[in-house]
Amino acid sequence: MDTVRIGIIGCGRISDLHAAGYRADPRARVTAVCDSDPARARAKASQWGAEACYTDIKAMFADPRVDAVDIITPQRFHEAMALDALAAGKHVSVQKPMTVDMDSADRMVAAAASGGKVFKLFENYVFYPPLVLAKDIIDEGRIGEPTSMRIKFVSGSSGGWDVPASAWDWRKDEHRRGFGMQTFDHGHHMWSVAWYLMGEVERVLAWIDSVDGTVDCPAEILWKYKGAPKYGSCDYSHGTSLHVPSDYYANDEWFEVTGSEGILMVTRCTGKVMGGAPVRLFRDDRWTEFADVDSDWAAGFRGSTANFVSAVIGSEEAALSAERGRDVLRMDLAIQESARSRREIELAGFRGGAVTKK
Secondary structure, eight states: SSEEEEEEOOSTTTHHHHHHHHHHHEEEEEEEEEEESSSHHHHHHHHHOOOOEESSSHHTTOOOTEEEEESSSSSSGGGHHHHHHHTTTTEEEEEHHHHHHHHHHHHHHHHHHHSSEEEEEEEEEEEEGGHHHHHHHHHHTOOOOEEEEEEEEEEEOOSSSHHHOHHHHHHHHHHHTTTIIIIIIIIHHHHHHHHHHOEEEEEEEEOOOSSSSSOOOSSSEEEEEETTEEEEEEEEEEEEEEEOBBSSSEEEEEEEEEESSSSEEOOOOSBBBBSSSSSSEEEETTEEEEEEEEOOHHHHHHHHHHHHHHHHHHOOOOOOOOHHHHHHHHHHHHHHHHHHHTTTTETTTOOOOOOOOO
């Protein structure tokens, strides 16, 4: 097809970056939008130049002008929406995490395999240019054999763009169901990067606390990679009086990978806490700085939407696949279980999930 006609489902804060990615791609067009709030749906349809506006998702699925849908709703709705979209003959992109338990993930994987349409788990971090460059540097052997990875996540009480209260309501509801808004929802980004840069994870150990009863920070998460003495860690912190400079959410992340011959750092992601080059490589007693790589967080969204369009057209594979999305979800759920049960969790065969809090 010459143009992939996209229907966006869910018009919350993050949908603006998805829509911007499609609108910047000459191979795509945002044709329809769907949201439970009719006023919001109409406003986004006008803003994005969409031809159709829906509050009934099944009406969107029946619209022949829509080739593919991008589902950007709370996780507990993903399975039903994705399966109905595939059954209606639409290509599907689903916002991470793909769903909320392993049985649901298995059903989504099976539907994706048998549907004959593209199924992509939307994950912008593995398309973020500094992390893509970091992956290239690792694959080229420029730090030798990677042995450890450290991720730092920090959120603040102010900074970034305006987020409507309604955008936090569903996250608070997920928190009450036992899914941490940082370590589970945002955590999927971190665990996707962990797999992307260094490979398959074998086991996890986690401590998750809260400074206010809602935000699941501070937290410490550890993991071991499969088949080698390779390890990773992630430190979550929340500053109750901290301003985080950002054009997006009031949080930031940085990443460090140490290998047998060097050290690699990605110094920013969502925000702008650190200055200097976004990627730095230490090797042969000196630092090499990569200052000309695009470090705008939105660039990862453009990369991920472009990958979905390319997959629909047939020019490349979708990343992440349903199977890889299930792998990362398993790790995500195991981290929550480890913190609750205060024990190490092996991922192979793990089927647990979050438990509603009393």
